[in-house]
Each structure stands twice: as structure tokens, then as C-alpha cells.
Amino acid sequence: MLVDMHVAPGKWVEARVALRHAANRFAELLSAVPDPEVPATRSWSVAQTAAHMASLAWACTTIAGTGPDATRDDVLDKQFGATNVDNVRDFNDLLLRQYVEERDLAALTDQLLRDVTTVLETTDGRDPTEAVDWLGGSRLPLAGLLAHLTNELHIHGWDIARGIRAPWTIPPADAGMFFELFLLGVIHFGYGGLLDSTPRASRRRITVQFRSRYTTPATIVLDGSLDGPGNRDRVTVEAPRPDNDVRLSFHPPSLNLMLFGRLSAARVALTGKVVVWGPRPWLLPAFLRTLHMPNN
Incomplete structure (x- = not known):
């Protein structure tokens, strides 16, 4: 029996609080970074990772529909529609090259917090199961959009904390929303071409x-x-x-x-x-x- 997508009012409130909490903790972590050029991942420094998060928060303002000042141009829109799980790096690199040039941690922190606030204000009072466009022609509920951004803050906060040898915890209930609201949500609403690069796993x-x-x-x-x-x-x-x-x-x-x-x-x-x-x-x-x- 297929399962319908439902988000209880309390879960929607929790998703919103989780995003705000994750953004604030990420900002506090950035304020403790001694050197922005310290590696955070195999490919990115702390400064690049922070810029990546700022670019994702900005992209979410465009997805949530915050008006003409936050629209994507044709180049980004084309990449947005062509992205799947195996070439998402191209989408991230395009954001970093053309849309978030800042690398100063204080400025990136301000931008991130400002755009998270915009996402929360724009989605306030809306149906958490309202479908919005996502990568690769997929769709997901608004609650899933917030859960995804929260998870990105968790994952990249973990990266930065390891790089600077700082403590970092991920609240289990907040992390669970990635599975429940994002992953199940995008499957329910339509995953489009997200799996197009993946060969068939089996014939069963x-x-x-x-x-x-x-x-x-x-x-x-x-x-x-x-x-x-x-x-x-x-x-x-x-x-x-x-x-x-x-x-x-x-x-x-x-x-x-x-x-x-x-x-x-x-x-x-x-x-x-x-x-x-x-x-x-x-x-x-x-x-x-x-x-x-x-x-x-």
C-alpha cells in the first residue's frame, strides 16, 4: 500500500525550529575558525564550505518563491534541471563560481543567516506539503526543502568541526527529518531525473x-x-x-x-x-x- 505524504502541524514547527537552530550553531562554529583556509573536505577549505552553505541558502530562497529579486537566471536554471545525484558537484561549483563570490567568513555568516531568515519568513503559514521544484526535475514538499537545508548545515558543520578539531553534535530528532521529510518527500512527489545516472540495481x-x-x-x-x-x-x-x-x-x-x-x-x-x-x-x-x- 502506497503511503500518502502528511506533515503534522507539530512536525512543521519542529522543522522550522531545527533549521533556525542549525543555522545559528553553524554561525557560531564559523566564528571559532582560526584560519578560513583550513581544509574542511577533500575539495574545499572552510571558507569554500561556508560559501557553499551560503549559496545553498540563497538557492532555497529562489525555490521557496521569495519574489523577483531571488530568481535564478537561465544558466543556473538549466543546470538546476539537469542535475542528478552524481553530477550535483557541477551545480554546487556553478553556484560558487557565479553567485557567491564572497569568502570572508563574517560576511558569509551574515548572508547565510539572512537567507535562512528569508526562507523561514517566506514559508511561514504555508502548507508544509506544498510541492516545490527541486533538482533534476524532481519535486518535494516545503517541509522537505527545510529538512534538506538543515541536513546540509549538519553535514558541513561536521566537516568544518573536524577540520578545526572542534566539537560538533547533530540532534537525532532534527537529523531524522532528512529521512522523513526530504527523502520520503521527494520520492512521494516525484524524483524526476535524480537517479538517471544510476544503472538498474536488479530485475527484482x-x-x-x-x-x-x-x-x-x-x-x-x-x-x-x-x-x-x-x-x-x-x-x-x-x-x-x-x-x-x-x-x-x-x-x-x-x-x-x-x-x-x-x-x-x-x-x-x-x-x-x-x-x-x-x-x-x-x-x-x-x-x-x-x-x-x-x-x-
């Missing part, structure tokens, strides 16, 4: 049930027996069933860090942060090869 139906203390249980179905968009696997969300192939219990911060390549699957398994069982757990790698995330 794979069902993976996700459970945590912080999210509503849900099963993601990867169906290789049917032709999805572009002759790819078809992905849907269903209610959990006892006969699901894989059952996965997860700690949301650890799952998100694993999905985005910050923690290895072995590490999260050994620490018990992600536990896998069920009648056919060996199907999980094929599932994750298709439903994967960018690692930059």
Missing part, C-alpha cells in the same frame, strides 16, 4: 523497512521488475510489512553521515548505530547503490 523488487526512535516507520521499495522513469528502477514508499526484505534500524545522525560518505558502513554497523536484519539483508547493497546521496 527490493523492500527496505526503515525504523528509528525519531521517525515514523516506512518502507522504501526499489522495483527493478517495472520500468521506472528513463527505464530506471521505480522507487516508491509503502507502509511496513512483516515480509519486507530488509529491516534497518538507524540512529539518524549516523545514517545521514554514512549516506553522505562521512562515516563508513562498517563503522556505523560496529557501533550499533545502524542495525540490519530481515529475511534478505544481502539485498541492501544493491538498494543503496541506486538510492545513494552525493558525497561532497
